[in-house]
Amino acid sequence: MYLHALGHFHPPNLLTNRFLEELGLETSEAWILERVGIRSRHTVLPLEYLRETRNRDVRAAQEAALFSNAETGARAARMALERAGLKPSDIGLVVGGGCSPDECIPAESNRVAEKLGIDAPAVDLQSACSSFCTQLHFLTGMRPERLPEYVLVVNVDNSTRVVDYSDRSSAVLWGDGSSAAVLSPRVPGRWRVTETRLAGDPSGAEKVRVPRVGHFTQHGAEVQKFAIRRSGETLLDLRGHYLARHPGKGPEDITFIGHQANLRMLESVQRRCEVPEARHLYNVHVRGNTGAAGAPGVLSEHWDDASLGDAVVLSVVGSGLTWSGALLERVLPGTP
Known part of the structure; x- marks a missing residue:
């Protein structure tokens, strides 16, 4: 894709x-x-x-x-x-x-x-x-x-x-x-989705809710811990998959874009997974939590940024509870 x-x-x-x-x-x-x-x-x-x-x-x-x-x-x-x-x-x-x-x-x-x-x-x-x-x-x-x-x-x-x-x-x-x-699925583009992950824990369905007619509610401390843990696991999994296929590469070659829930959560994931500062992209500090639009919105704002490198890992979490991720690899000239 x-x-x-x-x-x-x-x-x-x-x-x-x-x-x-x-x-x-x-x-x-x-x-x-x-x-x-x-x-x-x-x-x-x-x-x-x-x-x-x-x-x-x-x-x-x-x-x-x-x-x-x-x-x-x-x-x-x-x-x-x-x-x-x-x-x-x-x-x-x-x-x-x-x-x-x-x-x-x-x-x-x-x-x-x-x-x-x-x-x-x-x-x-x-x-x-x-x-x-x-x-x-x-x-x-x-x-x-x-x-x-x-x-x-x-x-x-x-x-x-x-x-x-x-x-x-x-x-x-x-x-x-x-x-x-x-x-x-067929026409080559700038990036290729080479790996994805999807997991969930429905027992946490009550922890983040928007009722049909009502306000957003969440169990803040519990959800933050969940988000940090699952975001980090997904990042490490997809990063490991990329490094296993590219022996000459290291963690410093992979850009991380996480769920834009809040900056302190993202910084915790960055520290735990040892993501270099230059490889951590975010916009939550000026955009707030924009939900499902957060991570793809960050990548969109950096669409023409050459410093993205050749690999990007998106690692996101959501109500459900659900967590998912995607590994994007730049399509280089001559690459099928």
Whole structure:
């Protein structure tokens, strides 16, 4: 499976730490930076709406939002298509997934495809924040002849609409963002997905929840420990797989992009797995936790960065509890 391009979109409204202080959350920039390392986040919601309501009513938030999920997903997809040199009509399948869809049905992917004018099947395959690597796992496991020439994967997470802004433990984390990826099972692209992982522990299903009509909740300390442990295990597994096939390479040759939950969690994984500073990419400090769009969004922001090297490991975790990962290897000239 080849990765031809990535795209991303973040809405313009910013939730700074100062803004959260002004909401009266009994927090401070020093407290936020010490615990989660996040300076700012994006939101689809009007700032005045948050000042007035603190988002007490999630139904009202959906109406107040300046962008729908379909709109933000389509913007990320247009960037990916432009980078790939393709048109919406080239896409033969759309796959979506994330944490907070606009509707139960139709699938979020249908709404994005409708916005883009794509006339093709559209389905959702989601495992919350770990959705992107989960989608790669299933797509790479399919027989290539059963897939179209090009597949569009869209991850939309405008989750500030389900955050209670009187709860500082949640409010300091979440930001809104969307990502999109153009894949092909046959046409060579810039990167190739050479290995994926998917695992889960359904006994932890209660630990991270967004009810149908209600606010995001999580068992913070337990989830953080889970995320650090499983992210590290997945990174070491995929990194070991790459090094076994490339004897001349070392850990310093592999770029790590983790689930953008919070910077302190990512730094813990980096230390435990001995990832060099230059090989750890993230954007959570300025984007917040953008759910399923987090890790692919980081890679999208570095799409033309030569310092990525020849191998990237994505290692993500999500509600369920689920964890997944993907090893991407650069397609070098003359490589089949």
